[in-house]
Amino acid sequence: MYGPIAAVKDLSLTIRPGEFLTILGPSGSGKTTALMLLAGFVAPNNGDVLIGGKSVAAVPSYRRDQGILFQSYALFPHLTVRRNLEFPLEMRGVKAAERATLVERMLERVHLGDFGCRMPAQLSGGQQQRVALARALIADPPILLLDEPLGALDRNLREQMQSELKSLHKEFGKTTVCVTHDQEEALTLSDRIVVMRAGQIEQTDTPEALYDRPATRFVANFLGEANILEDPGFNVESDTAQPVGTVPMIRPERICVGVSVALGRGDVDRRQSVTGTVDDMIYAGPLRKYHVRVGSSLLTVREHVASGQQIFRPGDEVRLDWLRSDIRFVAT
Incomplete structure (x- = not known):
């Protein structure tokens, strides 16, 4: 609740282990609030949030084992790329030698092996996005949360990063929840898509089923074009x-x-x-x-x-x- 307004209402959602689930909807549909509930940045007024069968509704975000990628990337501007990747490992008590090995391996995986000494301001938008994604993955969290991860990129870069995200998801097998308003992005990346409207789930299904067999006029019009x-x-x-x-x-x-x-x-x-x-x-x-x-x-x-x-x-x-x-x- 935001004052008298319920941002999400009667939200009931089960996310399958290892799947890439996208929450899709227009501005004000409640999709970002749903992600914030999962991340622990917002507490539910009632109900519960379960991860692995355990309640985490009262657990703050920093105590949850999850990786988060924001639209703004949220990189530390005063730290190098290498130090940005080291930070979550350091917070978990990983020893320096192991940190260095993990960082170099991850930099190579996201094609930034030669950029470890650069500052975030010295990188392009696409490179910053790769750093942020690498930082979210490097501590090997079981859950990855993505908030409009490609929204700041131009069309060509978005398409490249969609392929990269699909490849990383296949490789790491992380349970991934992504929030976006981009229909093409949702169709390309997702195992399942949740379409939200006015704080409620309108329809949940595979990309193919949602597009070919929309349940409502809203889903038909929002996911692609439709002749009603x-x-x-x-x-x-x-x-x-x-x-x-x-x-x-x-x-x-x-x-x-x-x-x-x-x-x-x-x-x-x-x-x-x-x-x-x-x-x-x-x-x-x-x-x-x-x-x-x-x-x-x-x-x-x-x-x-x-x-x-x-x-x-x-x-x-x-x-x-x-x-x-x-x-x-x-x-x-």
Whole structure:
């Protein structure tokens, strides 16, 4: 509770040993508070926090055996890279000779073997992030907590560090909990994703299941793009019956766009086809996105750019078609 406001409500979450779990949500969803509860920086008003079956709700953060990586990295600016890595080992009473061995080994592992004598201010953002990650791992904690770990990096560096994080997780096997608002990051890194909204868990599942079978309209819209076909101006056909309290949804990349001609006889039983007018076309490097007006709806279509592909312009009449099996139903 923050005054009369509950930052998280009825939060019940089990994290499996060795998994990479990401807590995903927009600003104000409660994801950071959930991580702070796990880290021991915030105490729950009620309920408990168990690690390895033991209650740690009353245990301060510095007494918990965990590694933490903050978005700001929180490196000691007056210490060299080597001394930053030595610090958590020194606090645990590790002898100097062993500290030196562990530090050199970790520096090599994060590709910073030649940077041990530098100060944090002499490093790039990506290098500082590697130092912070190495410091969180060097004491071999059973749990690793990541708070927006790649948020301060540019896109190319984020993609590089996503690969590095996946590699380190596979190598060290740490139970890892990551908080982010970046959907791509969550999909790339996670074994499971927890989507939060207004202090509560909206849905928890694997990345594939969350993206392909979102339970609610919120999850469908937050995790990627979604065409919500609520009163679209045409009859939506599906292989399954629509459950009560749901609306149809289809992902933009599941829709094919082409010239306005009829489907072949062999496709009629599997696909649905509608005709519309291109409202806008957006070129985004490897992808091309169309906004197509069909009846009272504006549908988004996303296709990978390929040579010889027909390009449609605003005002062109096109046919959209999709597999009926690609329609999903999400709770409103």
